[in-house]
Amino acid sequence: MRILEVARQFYPKVGGIESCVLNLSRGLIARGHSVEVVTLDRDIRNRRRLEAPAEIDSIKIHRIPYLGPRRYPVAPSWLRFIDDFDVVHIHAIDFFADSAALARSLGLHRKPVVVTTHGGIFHTTAWRTVKKIYWQSVLKRTLGSAAAVVAVSDRDASLFSSIVPPGKLVTIPNGIDPIFANARAPRVRGRLVTIGRVSAAKAIDRVIQLIAVVAPELNDLELVVAGPDENGATESLRREAERLGIGSRVRFTGELQPDALAALVASAHLFVSAAPHEGFGITTVEALSAGVPVLVTRTGIHEQIVEPGINGWLWSGLPDAESAATLRQALLLPDARLDEMQRAARESAAPFDWKTTTDRYEHVLEDAYRENPS
Secondary structure, three states: EEEEEOOOOOOOOOOOHHHHHHHHHHHHHHHOOOEEEEEEOOOOOOOOOOOOOOOOOEEEEEEEEEEEOOOEEEEHHHHHHHHOOOOEEEEEHHHHHHHHHHHHHHHOOOOOOOEOOOOOOOOOOOOHHHHHHHHHHHHHHHHHOOOEEEEEHHHHHHHHHOOOOOHHHEOOOOOOOOHHHOOOOOOOEEEEEEOEEOOOHOOOOOHHHHHHHHHHHHHEEOOOOOEEOOOOOOHHHHHHHHHHHHHHEEEEEEEEHHHHHHHHHHOEEEOOOOOOOOOOOHHHHHHHOOOOEEEEOOOOOHHHHHOOOOEEEEOOOOOOOHHHHHHHHHHHHHHHHHHHHHHHHHHOOOOOOHHHHHHHHHHHHHHHHOOOOO
């Protein structure tokens, strides 16, 4: 098959969707398919042009201009690529999915379209009323015209089941980059690590507030935050840490290269996240793959994979007494117990390999092509 992968951002940007597109494309090419990627030509957070090669690992990359806000960038020029492919695979809910559906309804193309949801649009409460209207009107029609809709977790599938016909909805968890499973580093007791975008949506301020509660009892406690800054959030979080008297215990590394990021995660005593919403929770599974117990909220795939006391803990995301007690318990565990949790963490992440994920996507894409020949 000739497959077109479509995503707002791609290499050299890093993130959950970018990793999914890259590893899935690699896997499909290894199976003999032709894969190309269409993506925006600028970083949607700062609008800087992405200076990057036009190809990576035999994946040809088409970078196109866009207009409008970063949450809904408008890039109609992508439609000219559709006719060169057998099936189109769109990642996330945005203009690409909506425009593909509209163009098909107008008879401008007949190609089958597969959409992977990656959590949808309710990552924050901003514009909630507008999002609900869009969900029940525009998006319901968009996904109704798709050949298949892929949810990345059971929670994601439950969310989309209200607007996607059952026969079109399938759940395929993301695979994890093997760099995390292969990472090895000495454990640094007391080191908490959180990775991903440094933004208000990730609620890193709640993690800092939680640490401040237990910091007086634990001299070796530190938090390392790794990821790109969004809208100056890093400086705001630094001020919050200083206000709480733990400025020296909180360190921001910025965006790291994959090998450095994997080594950092592998060195952690505990991976922690207070994010109230995750479509999947790829950073959590990456941490488990590296053998690190996790302390995460009940979102995305977390409740399916985290077994309290076995490979991690679930928490409310609030810096309350119960959460502080859980963190204290995790940080005071002896190394022998942490070694047991390390093994359990790796075992729980083992099913999330890209071979399995690619196999399942390949079936969905082939079915879409067979059932909707152009």
